[in-house]
Amino acid sequence: MTLKSGAVRWTVSILAVALAAGGAGYWVGHRQSPQPQAAAPAGAGKILYYYDPMFPNQKFDKPGKSPFMDMQLVPKYADGVGASAAPAVTVDPAARQSLGLRVVEAKMGNLAATLDVTGTIDFNQRDVAIIQARSGGFVQRVYARAPGDIVRAGAPIADLLLPDWGGAQTEFLSVRRLGKPDLTAASRQRLRLLGMPESLIASVERTGRPNGVVTITTPISGVIQTLDARAGVTLGMGQTLAQVNGLGTVWLNAAVPEARAGDVRTGQSARATLTSFPGETFAGRVIAILPTAQADSRTLTVRIELPNRGGRLRPGMFASVALGGDTTAVLLVPSEAVIRTGTRTLVMLAVGDGRYHPAEVRIGRDAAGQTEILAGLSPGEKVVASGQFLLDSEASLTGIAVRPIGGGQ
Incomplete structure (x- = not known):
């Protein structure tokens, strides 16, 4: 009994300590509970809702701790500082x-803006000379020419033997000997209609001998693109012998994004730089905006004309282009x-x-x-x-x- 009584007393003591500790914990817990919300600032109106500044789209009706972050909810007042009824x-x-x-x-x-794009140099397709045989005949001689050669205006391409021209010149000389100005003028006009140049007609009149061999020359300076004249070849009227592209000016075809098409206009200034000529700028102007867009790159082709002094700008070269904006x-x-x-x-x-x-x-x-x-x-x-x-x-x-x-x- 004595042992039992001692055990009972020991158990009761343990329970008392536990209850005391629990009560103390309850009291401490209440003492450490969150404090009430701070008083509203002076002039603040009604609290509209509470929110977590880290998640401002989530609104709460009551104060407390945020379910998202370890922080107290913040009140939103109807005082013009963020209130839904405020105009600002x-x-x-x-x-x-x-x-x-x-x-x-x-x-x-x-807004003097510039649009930076890229492009490639191309031949000026408006500066092209097509050299043809104006009468049927034969190629008697071909000069040492080949595609890609750069030639000057007046350079010979081939000597052509044109029987029809020789016969017409003989008739002209016969009529001229008659001493009738009207008939001579008509015969001279016939030579012109056959395509003979004035220099050849004047030569026939001066020498009094027909000349059925004509040297064909290039009318412009440039590069020979095609050359179909071969010695001994029979020619038909209008057959093309050569094609020459001028190099005095070149085209720069720039690729402009479709979204910036409204920033480009015909006549706009342009400046081009090439890695081949560091530190040098080539000035030109926009002469055309092609009507078709490139479906794969969604770009428009803007054609810029550049002077080509000395023939340094060669088709195929890559260039960076700055298109000048207006100053409106x-x-x-x-x-x-x-x-x-x-x-x-x-x-x-x-x-x-x-x-x-x-x-x-x-x-x-x-x-x-x-x-x-x-x-x-x-x-x-x-x-x-x-x-x-x-x-x-x-x-x-x-x-x-x-x-x-x-x-x-």
């Missing part, structure tokens, strides 16, 4: 300085002030007294850190150029309506 986001001066908000004015200015005055804002959401483009307007609200805009070109505003802003309106994303998130969170294009100030 309001930021006090101290917060503006902390956020680094920078406000700039939309101004009219010149347009409404400009810093490019960093523009917020692209994917569905529309916004800026944050500064309406005074630390109040801001979003406005939709339609933008144009970008250049040198400036963006052209086509619609949605007026000259003199102020936009936020730094920290605008925070303001846009707050405006979206609190449901502030975006000023539509054409909605006025």
Whole structure:
């Protein structure tokens, strides 16, 4: 019994200690429970809801700890600072300085933009000479020419024996001996209609002898593209003997992205640089925008004409091209002030007294850190150029309506 009584007393003591510890723990737990929410700031209105700053789209009706992060929920007041009924986001001066908000004015200015593209040099297809036989005959002699040779204007290509021309010249000389000016003039005109050059007709008149062998020459300087004249070949009237491409000017065919087609126009200035001539710039102008787009690269071909002094620019060379923009005055804002959401483009307007609200805009070109505003802003309106994303998130969170294009100030 004594042992049992001692054991009972020992057990009761253990239970008493446990109860005391439990009570103390309960008291300590209550003492360490979360404190009530801080008092509302002076001037604050009704609490609309509570939210976690890390997950602002999730709203809660009661205060407490966030289910997402180990932090207390923050109240949202209906006082104009983010309240859904407020027309703008309001930021006090101290917060503006902390956020680094920078406000700039939309101004009219010149956007002398350049479009950088690439292209290749090609022959000027408008500077082409086709050398043909104007009468049937034979190739009597071929001069030492080959495709790819560079020739000067007047360089001989081949000597042709043209029997029809020889017969016509003999008749002309016979009529001329009659001493009748009318008949002589008619016979001379017949030689012209057969395609004889004036120099050959004058030579026949001066020498009084027919000349059925004619030397065919190139009328322009350039490069021989094709050469079909071969000694002993029989020729038909109009048969092509050679084709010569001029090299005085060349074409630069530049590939312009389809999305930038509106930035290019005929007559626009262009500057080309080539790795073959480091530090040198070749100036030209846009002479045509080809009507067909390249389906595989989604580009347009812009044809630029370049002077080719000394024939240094050779077809096939690769070039970098800078297409000059115009200097028309347009409404400009810093490019960093523009917020692209994917569905529309916004800026944050500064309406005074630390109040801001979003406005939709339609933008144009970008250049040198400036963006052209086509619609949605007026000259003199102020936009936020730094920290605008925070303001846009707050405006979206609190449901502030975006000023539509054409909605006025």
